[in-house]
Amino acid sequence: MRARLGRLCRAGVTLGRIEADAEGPTALCWPNARGQARPPCDTVALGWHLRSETHLAELAGARLFHDPLWAQWRPEADPMGRAGAGLYLAGDGLCLLGADAAEIAGRLAAIACLQDLGLPHPASDLRRLKRPRRFAAGLAQAFPDPAARVAAPPDRSVICRCEGITAGALRESAAHGGAEANRVKSLSRAGMGRCQGRYCQIAATEILAAATGIAPRMRPTEAGRMRAQAPARPLPVSACLARPDPGRSQTILPSRRR
Structure with missing residues (x-):
C-alpha cells in the first residue's frame, strides 16, 4: 500500500x-x-460500513429485525426474497452482498413471484448466494461496528448533520423524554433532515441508550429505531401538486440549493 x-x-x-x-x-x-x-x-x-437501504421496504410493510452482525435493522424475508403478501425484496434493500449477488437475488425474487402466481418459472438455485453471503459475513466480522466508541462522543460533536444536532442535545432530549428513538427524534429533530436518519440514526440510538443506562445487548429492543417516514426522498411542493399524466413518464428531483 x-x-x-x-x-x-x-x-x-x-x-x-x-x-x-x-x-x-x-x-x-x-x-x-x-x-x-x-x-x-x-x-x-x-466511513464505516455500508448499510442496507430499508426505507422503501419498511414503508411497503416489511417487518424489520435487528441483525447484530451488521448492527442494523433489516427486513425479514425468506431465502427467495418474500417479505410479506405481494412483497418481494432483493439487492441492497434486503442485504448488502454486492452487485453480482443483487442480480441473483433479483432473479430469485422474480421466480418467487411467478411461483406465487402459479405461472411457469425457471428453476431456482439458492446455492449461488452462499458464497457472497459468507464473504459479506466475513467482512462484517472483520470490521465490527464500533458501538462503544459511537456511544461516547463529546457533547459538542455533531451527530445529525442535516439538522445540526449535537451529542449533547441528544443526551438532553433522552433525559427529558426517555430512551425510545422516535421520542428523542421528535424532541431533538435528529433524523428529520434530508437523509431521514440514514446517516445518523444508529449513532443517535447508541448515544441515547448509553445516556439512559440501557445494557448493550438490550439496546435494539428497548431503544428501538427511527421509523421510516414518507416520502422516502425529499420532494419539492411542485411534485406533490403536479397532476399525473398517464401518457408521460416524468421524474421530478429536488433541488439541492438551500
Whole structure:
C-alpha cells in the first residue's frame, strides 16, 4: 500500500479527533506510544460500513429485525426474497452482498413471484448466494461496528448533520423524554433532515441508550429505531401538486440549493 500511494500508510490506529478551522480539516490526532500523533492534513475521507437501504421496504410493510452482525435493522424475508403478501425484496434493500449477488437475488425474487402466481418459472438455485453471503459475513466480522466508541462522543460533536444536532442535545432530549428513538427524534429533530436518519440514526440510538443506562445487548429492543417516514426522498411542493399524466413518464428531483 505504501509503495502504491507513495506515502506512509498507518493501519490499526484509533482516531481521537479531527482538527479543523474555517477552511476545513487541518490535522488528525490519535494516541501512540509517544503520546499523540498529529499529522497535518487538508482532506479527510471517513466511513464505516455500508448499510442496507430499508426505507422503501419498511414503508411497503416489511417487518424489520435487528441483525447484530451488521448492527442494523433489516427486513425479514425468506431465502427467495418474500417479505410479506405481494412483497418481494432483493439487492441492497434486503442485504448488502454486492452487485453480482443483487442480480441473483433479483432473479430469485422474480421466480418467487411467478411461483406465487402459479405461472411457469425457471428453476431456482439458492446455492449461488452462499458464497457472497459468507464473504459479506466475513467482512462484517472483520470490521465490527464500533458501538462503544459511537456511544461516547463529546457533547459538542455533531451527530445529525442535516439538522445540526449535537451529542449533547441528544443526551438532553433522552433525559427529558426517555430512551425510545422516535421520542428523542421528535424532541431533538435528529433524523428529520434530508437523509431521514440514514446517516445518523444508529449513532443517535447508541448515544441515547448509553445516556439512559440501557445494557448493550438490550439496546435494539428497548431503544428501538427511527421509523421510516414518507416520502422516502425529499420532494419539492411542485411534485406533490403536479397532476399525473398517464401518457408521460416524468421524474421530478429536488433541488439541492438551500
